[in-house]
Amino acid sequence: MRWYSFLSAIMLCSVALADKPITITLVHTNDLHAHIEPVRISKKAYGGYARQATIIKQIRATEKNVLLLNAGDSFQGTLFFNVYEGLADAACLNEMGYQAGTLGNHEFDRGPSVLSNYYQSVNFPIVSCNLDASQEPLLSSFVKPATIIQVGGEKFGIVGVTTPDTANISSPGPSLKFKDVVPSVQKTVDDLRKEGINKIILLSHVGFEEDCGYAKQLKGISLIVGGHSHTPLGTPDLPGWPKATAQYPTYVKDAEGTDVAVVQAWEWGKVIGHLNVSFDAQGKVKKIFNAKPIVVDESVPEDSVIKSMVTAFTKPIENLKNQVVGETLSPLTNKPEGSGEMLMADVISDGMLAATAKYGTVVAFVNSGGVRGSFEPGVITYGNAISVQPFSNTLVALDLTGEEIIKSLEQGASGTAGPTGGFLNPSKGFSYSVDYSKPVGSRVSAVTLNGEAISKDKTYTVALLSFTAGGGDFHDVIKNAKGKRVDSGLIDLDAFIEYLKAHKSINQTVEGRVKASRQ
Numbered sequence: 165m166r167w168y169s170f171l172s173a174i175m176l177c178s179v180a181l182a183d184k185p186i187t188i189t190l191v192h193t194n195d196l197h198a199h200i201e202p203v204r205i206s207k208k209a210y211g212g213y214a215r216q217a218t219i220i221k222q223i224r225a226t227e228k229n230v231l232l233l234n235a236g237d238s239f240q241g242t243l244f245f246n247v248y249e250g251l252a253d254a255a256c257l258n259e260m261g262y263q264a265g266t267l268g269n270h271e272f273d274r275g276p277s278v279l280s281n282y283y284q285s286v287n288f289p290i291v292s293c294n295l296d297a298s299q300e301p302l303l304s305s306f307v308k309p310a311t312i313i314q315v316g317g318e319k320f321g322i323v324g325v326t327t328p329d330t331a332n333i334s335s336p337g338p339s340l341k342f343k344d345v346v347p348s349v350q351k352t353v354d355d356l357r358k359e360g361i362n363k364i365i366l367l368s369h370v371g372f373e374e375d376c377g378y379a380k381q382l383k384g385i386s387l388i389v390g391g392h393s394h395t396p397l398g399t400p401d402l403p404g405w406p407k408a409t410a411q412y413p414t415y416v417k418d419a420e421g422t423d424v425a426v427v428q429a430w431e432w433g434k435v436i437g438h439l440n441v442s443f444d445a446q447g448k449v450k451k452i453f454n455a456k457p458i459v460v461d462e463s464v465p466e467d468s469v470i471k472s473m474v475t476a477f478t479k480p481i482e483n484l485k486n487q488v489v490g491e492t493l494s495p496l497t498n499k500p501e502g503s504g505e506m507l508m509a510d511v512i513s514d515g516m517l518a519a520t521a522k523y524g525t526v527v528a529f530v531n532s533g534g535v536r537g538s539f540e541p542g543v544i545t546y547g548n549a550i551s552v553q554p555f556s557n558t559l560v561a562l563d564l565t566g567e568e569i570i571k572s573l574e575q576g577a578s579g580t581a582g583p584t585g586g587f588l589n590p591s592k593g594f595s596y597s598v599d600y601s602k603p604v605g606s607r608v609s610a611v612t613l614n615g616e617a618i619s620k621d622k623t624y625t626v627a628l629l630s631f632t633a634g635g636g637d638f639h640d641v642i643k644n645a646k647g648k649r650v651d652s653g654l655i656d657l658d659a660f661i662e663y664l665k666a667h668k669s670i671n672q673t674v675e676g677r678v679k680a681s682r683q
Contacts (some may be wrong), residue, residue, distance in 0.1 A: 173630075184444050186318045188225040191220060192429055192437040193234050194369070194391025195268070197241030197653055198253055199432040200474055203556060210257045210459070211433040213256045214466035214474060219436055219458055221258050221467065227440075229316035232261060235391030235428070236268030236326065236369035241655050242556065243481045243546075252477045254285035256470055263313055266324030269392060270401040273334040274341050276302040291324030291367065294348035300339040309352045312361060316593050318443075321356040321364040322339050323385075325349055327392055328369065333522045333652065343371060346381050353384045362447025365389060372397070372409070379416040379424045386449050387413070387425040387441065394431040394558075394651045396606045398457055406634055413439065413455055422618050425452055435459055485547035490664030493671040496539040498532075498552070501615035502584055504598060504680025507672045507673035508552065509535050511591030512656070515663030517557055517591040519654050520627040525563035527594045527613060528627035531576070531637055533585025534656070557656045563647025566611075567620040571641045573598075573608045578638075583680070586637025586678065591627075597679040610679075623647060629656055 192470050193216070202212035218485040238253045239245055245253075250271075257265075267290060273280050280302040285291060293309035310323045327333075328342040336342075353364055368375050368383050371393035381387060398412025399405060413425035429437035439455035469666065496508040509530050516528035537552040563570070577598045590596070611618045618624075619637040628642065630651060636641025 181449060183318065184632060185442070185444050186229060186316050187440055187442040188229040188231050189223060189282065189443055190365075190389070190437070190439050191223055191230060191232045192389045192427065194389075194429055195237045195394050195431040195434055195435050195653065196234070196239055196253065197270070198239065198250070199242055200244045200252060200256060201242070201479065203432055203434065205434075207403075208424075210417055211450055211463050211646045212460070212466070212468040212474075213260070213318040213433065213461050215464040216433050216436060217256075217260050217467035217470040218464050219460060223438070224261075231315050231320065232263050232315065233322070233365070233367055233389050234265035235367055235389050236266045236428050237270045237391060237653055238265075239268070240270040240273050240653055240658070241558075242475060243433075246658075247480055247484055248477065250273060250282040250369075251285050254282055256473060258287050259470060259473065262286075262288045262369060264311055264322045265290045266286055266369050267326045267587075268369045268407050268653075269330040270329055271335045272334040272340070275335055275340070276300050276340065277357060277458035279303065279497075280306070286612060291322060292326045293323055293352040294325050294328065294343040294345055297339075299341075299503040300337070304339070309341050309348075310356060312356075314316055317362050319361055319597050321353075321361040322367055323349060323352045323356070323364060324367045324371050325600065326552050345374075345378055349378070349385075350382055351383070357384055367629065371395075372426065374413075375428075376416045379418055379426060381419055383419045384421075385418065385424055385444070386447070387427070390426060390428040390436070393428070395428045396430045397428050397457075399435060401431055401461070410525075411679055412437075412457055413452060423449075423517050424596065425449070427455075429457055433460060441448075454577055470567075470644050479679060485545065486548065488543045488662050489546055489547050489549060490544040490667065491669045492541055492544060493669055494541060496670065496672060496675065498535040499679075500680065501674050503676065504583070504678040505674050505676070506532065506535065506589050506678075507674070508538060508604050510592070510672050510675070510677065511663065511670060512553065512660055513589055513591035514566070515659045516627045516629075516656070518666075519659035520559050520561050520652055523650055523652060524625045525627040526560050526624050528591040529588040529632070530629060531585060531632050532583050532589060533637060534629050534631060535589075544664055548663065549657060553629065553657045557629040557631050559654045559656060560628050560630050561625055561650045561652060561658060562628055562633055562642065562645060563586065563623050563625050563649070565647070566618040566622050566624065566641070566647055568641055569624060569626065570608060570620065572610065572613055572639060575639055575641060577607045578604045583638070586632075588632075592675065592677070595677050595679070597681070599681055601682045
């Protein structure tokens with residue numbers, strides 16, 4: 165395992181030649197979230213470590229001076245993480261030859277012990293300059309603010325940074341502290357530059373908008389490779405894919421007026437970030453070209469080594485599907501009861517709310533189309549749970565005004581014959597009435613939260629599936645909402661299972677959350 169302190173890294177690099185112009189090929193991923201296998205979008209498979217490995221090998225075979233980086237959140241999102249706690253990911257990332265990574269907030273979801281095991285399993289440095297691990301024995305010897313990597317005989321400083329929100333949205337424990345981003349990054353950059361390192365990449369897990377904002381306050385950074393916000397920069401217009409949020413790369417002027425390129429590679433390895441960067445002898449970025457996310461689709465053959473590894477990792481997961489995670493004493497159906505309330509949706513939305521409480525959510529909504537099955541009374545297994553929530557949506561915390569919530573409920577209730585896939589089923593404490601005899605857009609009334617009427621002018625933090633948050637089922641009000649939006653990275657299935665485990669025996673009955681009629 166190669167760990168680099170500033171001093172040892174500089175000593176190792178002291179024999180390097182004097183700075184000279186160089187062009188590198190920067191390849192990057194972020195927010196892989198244990199998606200070792202491909203995911204399906206509009207009946208087509210995207211991503212998967214075996215296909216990613218093929219693309220990376222092809223790039224190394226055809227381009228010079230390749231630098232492969234990961235911007236965090238390799239943990240949490242599939243049963244591979246539930247079983248292997250990141251170690252399966254570590255094995256695959258090692259095989260693909262990653263050269264550096266940073267820590268995402270989800271790397272802390274199971275505390276310092278699991279993260280320590282991950283650190284000891286990867287054979288590339290993982291850096292974070294704003295993480296203070298000095299009081300945590302399991303991590304203090306591993307966590308470094310930066311590393312120095314030689315590419316083509318030139319030294320590159322890789323500075324890591326992790327969202328300071330981690331303390332509130334994950335489970336790092338009391339011994340780990342997260343410092344402010346700007347001073348932490350600037351100090352680390354300044355230290356590197358004092359040692360003669362003039363090509364510095366910020367490997368960031370704070371979010372695209374935050375990267376752009378922080379870049380304006382920093383100086384001395386060559387470019388930013390980001391993650392955390394799952395932002396689709398420059399992604400193609402494919403069926404089921406979101407529209408690109410901004411250009412790839414996006415340029416921001418730093419504190420000295422220098423253009424800094426900001427890149428991110430969406431999520432789950434469905435694309436791999438790729439760009440060529442030319443530096444002059446003084447370490448200044450002179451040109452960026454061939455910048456385009458590479459789509460990892462079914463046309464890419466699977467690498468045989470990674471494929472065999474994934475096959476081996478899959479076998480214990482089949483056993484997991486038979487594990488009992490809970491019990492229901494009453495039927496949980498995915499069809500509306502006479503009142504319009506869906507009992508399975510009640511349980512799912514309650515689980516979503518519990519899982520996102522750290523984000524300040526006060527209500528959760530699950531769309532009817534996201535509830536894919538029913539349970540008869542009896543035990544519930546992992547396999548049963550997967551059949552109900554098979555899409556691996558993440559949970560998104562979104563600030564909506566009361567007016568936006570009401571408009572979204574109206575959009576969900578716009579079906580001519582009753583609830584459609586976009587109908588919004590609320591968590592406990594929220595209720596509303598729907599009159600299908602009235603015109604579309606004026607069907608919803610009596611919208612309350614914890615017994616009080618929703619105020620149109622007040623802002624509420626709501627939990628949604630990423631499908632709905634992205635405008636799925638025609639929810640354009642939610643898609644276009646300007647309030648704060650945080651993709652937790654938590655998978656709907658995990659939230660559902662944790663809720664079932666926590667409550668052991670479910671006995672859900674109609675509570676009046678939805679009252680539908682045709683007066």
